[in-house]
Amino acid sequence: EAQVTQNPRYLITVTGKKLTVTCSQNMNHEYMSWYRQDPGLGLRQIYYSMNVEVTDKGDVPEGYKVSRKEKRNFPLILESPSPNQTSLYFCASSLDQNTDTQYFGPGTRLTVL
Amino acid sequence: DQQVKQNSPSLSVQEGRISILNCDYTNSMFDYFLWYKKYPAEGPTFLISISSIKDKNEDGRFTVFLNKSAKHLSLHIVPSQPGDSAVYFCAASVIYGTSYGKLTFGQGTILTVHP
Numbered sequence: 001e002a003q004v005t006q007n008p009r010y011l012i013t014v015t016g017k018k019l020t021v022t023c024s025q026n027m028n029h030e031y032m033s034w035y036r037q038d039p040g041l042g043l044r045q046i047y048y049s050m051n052v053e054v055t056d057k058g059d060v061p062e063g064y065k066v067s068r069k070e071k072r073n074f075p076l077i078l079e080s081p082s083p084n085q086t087s088l089y090f091c092a093s094s095l096d097q098n099t100d101t102q103y104f105g106p107g108t109r110l111t112v113l
Numbered sequence: 114d115q116q117v118k119q120n121s122p123s124l125s126v127q128e129g130r131i132s133i134l135n136c137d138y139t140n141s142m143f144d145y146f147l148w149y150k151k152y153p154a155e156g157p158t159f160l161i162s163i164s165s166i167k168d169k170n171e172d173g174r175f176t177v178f179l180n181k182s183a184k185h186l187s188l189h190i191v192p193s194q195p196g197d198s199a200v201y202f203c204a205a206s207v208i209y210g211t212s213y214g215k216l217t218f219g220q221g222t223i224l225t226v227h228p
Contacts, residue, residue, distance in 0.1 A: 004156070033215075042117070042202060042218040043157070058215065090156050097212040100145065104156030 002027045004105035006091050012111045013081060021076045021108050023091030029103075030096040032074040033058065034066065036087040037107075043090065049074055050097060081112040116140045117205050119219035127227055132190040134222050136203030139184065143205035145213065148177060148188050151200040151221070160201075161188070164208075193226045200224075 004025045013019055025032065033048035035058075045058030049068040063085055065077040074093075078085060088109050092102040118137045126132045136146075144165040149157035163170040163177045163186070170177050176189045190197055200221045207214040 035218075040220055041115075042119075042220040043204075043216075044218070045215055048215065092156070100147065100162055100206070100213050101159045102216065104149075104158065106154065106156050 002103070004091055004093055004103050006089075006105040006108050008108060009106065010109050012113065014113050015082055016080050019078050019081060019110075021078075021089060021091075021110070023074045023076065023105060024072050025074075025091075025093040025103070026072065027093065027095075027103070028071065029093035030071070031099070031102075032068070032091065032093045033102070034064070034074070034076050035090045035092065036060065037090065038087050046076070046089075081110075083112050086110060086112050114139075115220070116143075117203055117217050117219040119201075119203055119222045121222050122220070123223040123225070125225045125227065126193050128195055129192045132188075132193045132197065132224055132226065134188040134190075134201050134203075134224065136186045136188075136219050137184060138186075138205050140205070140207075140217075141184070142207050143217075145206045145208050146177070146179060146186050147204045147206070147216070148175075149202045149204060149218075151202065157202055190224075193224075195226050195228050198224055198226050 007022045030051045034046040035043040047066040049055045091105040094102045147162040148160040150160045151157040179186045202221045203219040204216040
């Protein structure tokens with residue numbers, strides 16, 4: 001089944017404790033991105049990657065890192081999480097930048113205390 | 114600065130009636146628009162899209178209308194069904210040649226369809 005998977009689905013952590021949210025897609029997509037969803041703000045792009053070893057900042061990259069060492073995986077790293085990073089996070093992928101439709105993962109709800 | 118706005122946080126309609134979800138944008142560079150639907154505990158899924166060269170696109174019960182002069186688009190669902198109850202996000206993009214730029218999303222509208 002074609003899908004985007006994220007782990008963990010739910011995470012409660014404390015300020016300053018490094019964490020990684022994994023994202024994996026099995027569709028051989030070139031383009032992947034991370035969004036956060038907050039009430040009243042919709043989805044905002046954090047980082048995106050057009051292909052392996054090619055990443056760039058989205059609208060709200062502060063406090064986040066990403067890497068794209070292989071095509072299928074695009075982990076989101078919070079080196080020192082803070083409470084304002086409490087949010088619902090979505091990973092998405094599409095075939096390439098010439099494709100309009102993005103496929104979203106199920107989401108990761110992160111709470112930083 | 115919210116470039117894509119969905120000013121109605123929620124909408125409630127009766128089964129069988131029409132649902133109309135609205136979206137406004139401020140960036141005149143946007144030339145491609147999409148609607149995504151999101152159920153609880155799931156990621157958004159693509160619903161329908163429209164290019165700025167068109168003013169209407171239809172797919173079954175779903176029709177998207179684009180009014181470029183007013184920078185306004187709307188999604189019509191006819192007839193509405195209880196399974197349509199979800200959060201609907203409007204999104205906009207700029208097309209560069211054959212490449213789609215990043216998506217800018219609205220805040221979302223919660224649609225509830227009552228049996």
